[in-house]
Amino acid sequence: SYELTQPPSVSVSPGQTASIICSGDKLGDKYACWYQQKPGQSPVLVIYQDTKRPSGIPERFSGSNSGNTATLTISGTQPMDEADYYCQAWDSRTAWVFGGGTKLTVL
């Protein structure tokens, strides 16, 4: 079955750039998307089709996807960005797959 791998945690100082990676076999051949989930809340889509932001998502959120790695980048990270982040992709054999999630700490 298809798997996506994320680091369990990433730390960043306020105002700096945070990068969260998601690895999977030939992930660059698929569309990757990213969700933000804060404690006690439902997930929110922040990036779709590798690089696109839904309406209402701040410009500091950006994405890329190439080779075996998709990356979510948060520029000028704010304390409100502290959350869990999940990557997701569709695989023709496994259907929808989520990464294990990355806890972003802003300190």
Place this chain on the structure above:
Amino acid sequence: EVQLVESGGGLVQPGGSLRLSCAASGFTFSSYAMSWVRQAPGKGLEWVSAIIGSGGSTNYADSVKGRFSISRDNSKNTLYLQMNSLRAEDTAVYYCAKDRVGSGSYSDAFDIWGQGTMVTVSA
């Protein structure tokens, strides 16, 4: 306003059954594939099952295949998840989620999520 509201969660004994519902509003329900996603306490997101807009095709995670069944009633704008032979490891918050793009199949992301309903499997 586009909205998804889950219901039907609760406490059930191992081996028991439960049916979850997800009431949709604010969009043309029959045009969109829908999914169920669960999250065990303190754990990550796990996709469970998906169904295309017409209801003519479904997919399941290996962990629930043969035990869970997804369906939809487009006349009632409602998604269902029938859960049988429940196990302790099925304990989780269950979310319904809407595909981002309405098409004959699945799109590229989930743009709307419900608030979730808690399912606890315990004796």
